[in-house]
Amino acid sequence: MLRFVGKHKTFSLALLIFVVLLWLITAQVKSGRFLFLEKPVLAVSGFFERTIGGAFNAVGSVWTRYVFLIGTQRENIRLTETLNNLRVENQLTNELLAENERLRAVLNFKKLYPPSAVVVQIIGKTVSPASSTVTISKGSENGIEKGLAVITAAGVVGKVQTILPGTSKVILLTDPESTLAVRVQRNREDGLLEGKLSHCALKYVSYYADVQEGDLLVTSGLDGIYPKGLPVALVVKVSKHEASPFQSVVAEPIVRFSRLEEALVLKK
Amino acid sequence: MKPRVYLIVLLLVIPFQARLLSPLSVAGITPDLCLIVVYVIGLLTSPREAAFAGIVVGLLQDINAASYLGLMGFTQGLAGLFAGFLGKRVLNVSSLSNIAFLAAFSLMESVFLAVFIEILYGSVPFFSMVFGNMLPRAFYTGLFGVVLLQLITKKGVITMLTRRTLQREA
Numbered sequence: 001m002l003r004f005v006g007k008h009k010t011f012s013l014a015l016l017i018f019v020v021l022l023w024l025i026t027a028q029v030k031s032g033r034f035l036f037l038e039k040p041v042l043a044v045s046g047f048f049e050r051t052i053g054g055a056f057n058a059v060g061s062v063w064t065r066y067v068f069l070i071g072t073q074r075e076n077i078r079l080t081e082t083l084n085n086l087r088v089e090n091q092l093t094n095e096l097l098a099e100n101e102r103l104r105a106v107l108n109f110k111k112l113y114p115p116s117a118v119v120v121q122i123i124g125k126t127v128s129p130a131s132s133t134v135t136i137s138k139g140s141e142n143g144i145e146k147g148l149a150v151i152t153a154a155g156v157v158g159k160v161q162t163i164l165p166g167t168s169k170v171i172l173l174t175d176p177e178s179t180l181a182v183r184v185q186r187n188r189e190d191g192l193l194e195g196k197l198s199h200c201a202l203k204y205v206s207y208y209a210d211v212q213e214g215d216l217l218v219t220s221g222l223d224g225i226y227p228k229g230l231p232v233a234l235v236v237k238v239s240k241h242e243a244s245p246f247q248s249v250v251a252e253p254i255v256r257f258s259r260l261e262e263a264l265v266l267k268k
Numbered sequence: 269m270k271p272r273v274y275l276i277v278l279l280l281v282i283p284f285q286a287r288l289l290s291p292l293s294v295a296g297i298t299p300d301l302c303l304i305v306v307y308v309i310g311l312l313t314s315p316r317e318a319a320f321a322g323i324v325v326g327l328l329q330d331i332n333a334a335s336y337l338g339l340m341g342f343t344q345g346l347a348g349l350f351a352g353f354l355g356k357r358v359l360n361v362s363s364l365s366n367i368a369f370l371a372a373f374s375l376m377e378s379v380f381l382a383v384f385i386e387i388l389y390g391s392v393p394f395f396s397m398v399f400g401n402m403l404p405r406a407f408y409t410g411l412f413g414v415v416l417l418q419l420i421t422k423k424g425v426i427t428m429l430t431r432r433t434l435q436r437e438a
Contacts, residue, residue, distance in 0.1 A: 010316040017323060018345060024338035029388060034337045041331040048283035056288065124286030128333035128340050129300065129405070130381045135286065161334055169334060176385050177334075194389065197382070198401040201391040237393070250393045258296035 033177075038162050038169075042135070046167035049124040049135055115227060117264040118142055120150075123167065125257075132158075132172040132195060134260065139164045147225060149266040155231035155254035156180070156219060157263050170263075173200055173232065173253045181222040182232050184215050193217060193232060193251065200233050202249035211238050211249055227266065274321065281305050281325060282332050292412075297405045299412035300374055302329055306344050307370055307413060308420070310351020311361050318355075322348025339384065343377045362421040364414060371410035378402040 005012045028034055124135035138144055140163045150157040150170050158178060162169040171178050178195035182202070189209045191202040205211055215235040221228030233251035240247050285301040292298060302325050310318035326344030330337050354369060355361075379402065386392040 014316065014319050014345070014349060017319075018342060021323070021338040021342040021345070025336050025342065028336050028338075033334065038331055038334060041328065044279070045282045045286070045328075045332050048280065049287050052283050052287045124283065125290050125298075126333060127282050127285045127302070128329040128335050129378055130330070130339050130384075131333040131335040133333050171334065176389050194391065196389070196392050196397075197385065198397050199393050201393070203391065237396070248391065250396070256296065258290070258293045258298075 039164060042162060042167065042169060043164055045124070046135060046164060050137070050167070115266040115268060117266050118144065120144075120168075120263055120265055122260050122263065125260075126172075129197075131177075132175040132197065132257065133161065134158075134170050134172060134257070136160075136168050136170055136263065136265070137166075138265070139166050139168045141165045143267060144168050144265055145268075148268065149226045150263050151226075151230060151266060152255055152260070152263050155233075156226060157255055157257070157260065159225055160265065172257055173255075174198060174257070179223075180226065180232065181220045182217040183220040184211055184235075185218045185231075186212075186215055190220055190222070191217075191249070199236070200251045200253060202233075202235070202251055203246070205247045205249055207240060207245055207247060209247065211235060211247060213238055216254075217251055277305060277309075277321075278324060278328065282328055286332075294408065295404070297401065297408055299409045300377075300405065301412075302326070302340075302344065303347060303374055303377065303409060304370065304413040304416060306348045307351045307366075307373060308361075308417065310348050310353075311355035311366075311417075313352065313355075315349050315352030315356065318348035318352035319345050320348070322346070339381070343380055347373050347377065361417050366417055367410040367414045369410075370413040371406040374406035374409040375402055378405065 024034075118138060121137040122134050123137045126132050126134065134157075136144075136150070144160055144163055146160055146163055148160045150159060156173060158170050158172040158175070160168050161171040172195070173180065173193065174195040174197055176195050176197065178193075180193045181190070182193045183190045187210055189205065189211060191205045193200050193202055202211070202217065213235055216231060217233045217235065219226040219228055219230045219232055231254045233253045235249055236252050237250040238247060281302055285298075289298045289301055306318065306322040306325055309321045313321075322344035323341045326339075326341035327337065329335070329340040329344070333340075350373070351369075378397075382392050382394060382397055382402070386394070
């Protein structure tokens with residue numbers, strides 16, 4: 001044995017390192033991920049991501065703002081039209097909100113406080129096929145805290161995982177560590193949405209529950225992280241196995257993470 | 269490879285993967301730059317050097333992505349080791365068959381990770397992942413890697429990257 005090790009030193013050392021890595025993975029499976037090196041590495045990579053991203057954005061903005069202006073006027077007209085429509089919708093919503101508040105007061109319901117939001121830019125995307133995370137441009141200096149919900153106008157993105165003064169790491173819905181309490185919008189059936197890298201899986205949905213392809217999943221608010229009713233994912237596949245008391249439901253996030261540029265972090 | 273090249277690669281590979289490859293994303297799929305870098309190191313150096321480089325790059329990926337520490341270190345280390353053997357015995361940098369090998373490495377890595385997640389958490393939609401994510405990603409990584417390799421060979425960057433001892437061996 002020793003002779004073999006002496007003869008194949010490099011091979012033995014590599015083998016030893018691979019065994020150590022496997023041990024490290026199994027240890028984390030039992031006791032949770034080791035995150036002690038995360039902040040220093042995020043600080044270094046965050047600095048480079050900001051620098052590279054800044055240079056990249058500067059070149060890009062010269063092109064898009066000063067050179068490539070085809071369609072700008074047409075887009076301007078379309079946006080003005082949308083803005084006017086949204087103003088009308090906003091007035092109607094304000095009326096409904098006021099009415100809702102009055103009725104809540106009459107029924108002695110708990111008062112709803114809409115959360116305030118911080119606009120953030122996505123400065124880095126997933127670097128490992130084993131997880132789904134993004135780096136955002138704001139951190140503890142801007143009041144970002146661990147566990148805050150991150151959303152866009154389209155729906156839920158994920159939640160804040162690690163915070164540094166100027167940047168934070170956000171864990172996306174598709175990350176295997178991500179879980180989110182959701183319900184089917186159509187019939188209020190509850191479930192737990194788990195990340196599976198490219199898709200999500202809706203867990204603990206009873207065999208007899210009515211879940212169909214195309215159903216919209218929204219936040220149920222039961223986890224205390226996300227406000228109730230935000231769009232999360234669309235059901236793309238439902239299958240039932242007689243041996244299991246639960247259905248197997250595959251869902252696709254509403255937000256296209258590959259095109260994500262800005263997001264909102266909801267403060268509590 | 270030269271130590272300062274390693275330092276630059278280790279400092280920049282993660283930010284480049286995180287920031288600069290996003291515009292190259294097709295249908296949400298981006299090439300795996302970290303795997304390409306490890307593969308190139310394997311072709312240019314030795315199995316030992318590439319395995320260690322792969323482990324370090326993989327560990328950086330794990331830490332940066334808040335993933336299980338050692339998971340990508342393990343897969344990238346193996347990729348480096350096999351790329352090193354390929355570079356020593358079978359392939360050269362400018363060969364077009366690198367597309368197939370890079371794609372195979374990427375596919376094997378994805379399958380390993382999917383199996384790991386299936387064992388740990390269950391309910392992985394395996395077949396839709398294979399056709400919707402793993403195969404396109406593997407092919408894109410292979411193609412992107414070969415384009416990078418062609419650029420490296422054409423501009424004579426290899427001489428700049430490799431140490432004199434390795435150049436003499438070659």
